[in-house]
Amino acid sequence: MIESDATTVLVPSETLGGSEGSESPEVSVRAYTRPLRRHLGILPAVALSFLFSGASALSDAPLLFSDDSSVVFTQQKPLRRRVSLSEARTIALKSLRLSEERRSLFAEQEASDFASTYDWRRE
Amino acid sequence: MIYEFPEVTAPIRQGDIFQGLPRVELSLAEMTVLRKENELEAVPWEAIRQDPEPMAAIVGLRSVWAIVITQDCDTIRVPDVSLCEIRRFPEVVKVNLPNTAKKWAELIRTQATANLKWFYLPADPNVGFEDRMAVDFLATLRVPRQDLETMRHLRRGRLNPTADEHFRERLAEFFRRYPYDEWYPFSKEEFDAYKAGHPQEASIILPYHHQL
Numbered sequence: 571m572i573e574s575d576a577t578t579v580l581v582p583s584e585t586l587g588g589s590e591g592s593e594s595p596e597v598s599v600r601a602y603t604r605p606l607r608r609h610l611g612i613l614p615a616v617a618l619s620f621l622f623s624g625a626s627a628l629s630d631a632p633l634l635f636s637d638d639s640s641v642v643f644t645q646q647k648p649l650r651r652r653v654s655l656s657e658a659r660t661i662a663l664k665s666l667r668l669s670e671e672r673r674s675l676f677a678e679q680e681a682s683d684f685a686s687t688y689d690w691r692r693e
Numbered sequence: 694m695i696y697e698f699p700e701v702t703a704p705i706r707q708g709d710i711f712q713g714l715p716r717v718e719l720s721l722a723e724m725t726v727l728r729k730e731n732e733l734e735a736v737p738w739e740a741i742r743q744d745p746e747p748m749a750a751i752v753g754l755r756s757v758w759a760i761v762i763t764q765d766c767d768t769i770r771v772p773d774v775s776l777c778e779i780r781r782f783p784e785v786v787k788v789n790l791p792n793t794a795k796k797w798a799e800l801i802r803t804q805a806t807a808n809l810k811w812f813y814l815p816a817d818p819n820v821g822f823e824d825r826m827a828v829d830f831l832a833t834l835r836v837p838r839q840d841l842e843t844m845r846h847l848r849r850g851r852l853n854p855t856a857d858e859h860f861r862e863r864l865a866e867f868f869r870r871y872p873y874d875e876w877y878p879f880s881k882e883e884f885d886a887y888k889a890g891h892p893q894e895a896s897i898i899l900p901y902h903h904q905l
Contacts (some may be wrong), residue, residue, distance in 0.1 A: 655731040660725070662749035669837065672772035 694817040695856035696807055701845050705768040705838070708852035708860055709761040712821055714841075716778060716834045718753040725751040758821075760828050760852075760862055774841050777864075778832035785811050785827035806857070809867050812860055820850040828860075830867045 653661065696710070721738040727749040728734055741748065759776035761768065764807040768774055783790060786804075791797040801813055812828040852860050876887050876898065890894055 632826055655727060655733075659727045659729075659731065659749040664746050669772070672837065676770070676772045 694815055694819075695853050696817055696820050696850040697853045698819070699848070699851050701848070703845075705761060705774060705841060705845065705848075706765045706851065707761050707763060707768065708857040709760070709848050710779065710820060710850045710852075711759050711776065711841075711844075712849050713756045713834060713847050713848050714759045714776065714834065715754045716757045716759075716832070718755070727751070757834070758826070759834060760860075762833070764861070768838065771838055773835045774838045775787075775833055775835050777828050777830055778834060779814065779826050779828050780832075782813070782825035782827045785829045805863070809863070809870060812863050818848075818870070830864065874901075876904075881902060881905070 699706075699709075718747050723737055725733050725734055725735050726741065733751070739762060758779035760779055761774060761776050763771065763774045763776075767862040786808075788800075791800050804811075804813060810831070813821060814828060816822045816825050851857075876884050881900075881904045884900055888898045891898060
């Protein structure tokens with residue numbers, strides 16, 4: 571899941587820049603590169619988080635990889651793991667909730683944009 | 694050929710071709726839901742459709758080729774990206790396949806105006822198409838945009854500008870269609886002949902008052 575050498579940690583590129591909204595998906599990885607040793611202490615926690623939470627850990631990633639953090643973000647490798655029925659249900663419902671939240675947020679942004687456009691035209 | 698190959702970091706655009714995306718299938722007649730008690734239950738959708746709580750279910754999945762149909766300005770911002778499935782040409786177009794280059798050329802040329810339900814994609818090993826393929830406009834799938842962005846390494850190619858221009862017109866044409874009774878302007882004689890020629894649909898081919 572996570573591969574690290576002296577200088578890099580590999581995590582999903584979607585973590586970059588929290589691309590919620592209309593930001594370009596092309597984000598410079600250089601902007602996120604810092605000396606790794608400053609953050610060796612958090613790596614075990616990050617690794618465990620990804621290993622046991624899968625993609626769900628991504629939403630928490632910004633807490634660990636703040637503006638001061640020190641890794642290079644690139645492509646995530648596939649991960650397989652066995653889950654219980656209970657966890658399967660949790661994963662399914664979480665994906666449902668996240669999808670609905672994304673759509674709701676987008677609808678709010680669209681409405682806001684529309685309102686702004688409408689007000690501008692009235693002036 | 695009609696394809697180009699964007700950098701893996703290039704934004705997703707309409708006409709991008711992906712390999713290995715999940716197509717989800719479920720049946721309203723019978724589905725398996727996972728109850729809170731972690732018990733699996735097979736039920737028709739009718740039996741649970743009014744359940745106010747969200748549910749988890751086991752659904753059928755297949756890994757398929759697909760092409761992005763969401764338009765460019767939306768593919769960088771919308772929550773979900775829509776795609777149409779790509780399958781081998783004979784699976785989408787159930788006709789007697791041509792056996793000469795001349796006949797293939799004629800089929801490909803005429804399909805652009807005669808059919809509205811699929812879009813022809815020529816073979817190109819650089820994309821991964823060993824055979825002729827077709828976009829099936831009837832088979833749509835949807836994936837979260839951010840997830841797709843992280844999987845841009847699955848993008849095998851993109852329609853070039855000429856093909857993309859044609860693709861978006863065909864796509865718009867397909868979804869712009871609306872159902873109507875194509876016999877509405879017929880005279881009574883034309884209507885009778887039309888109905889006689891469509892015996893399997895006779896029960897729904899009903900005359901307008903001027904055709905009685």
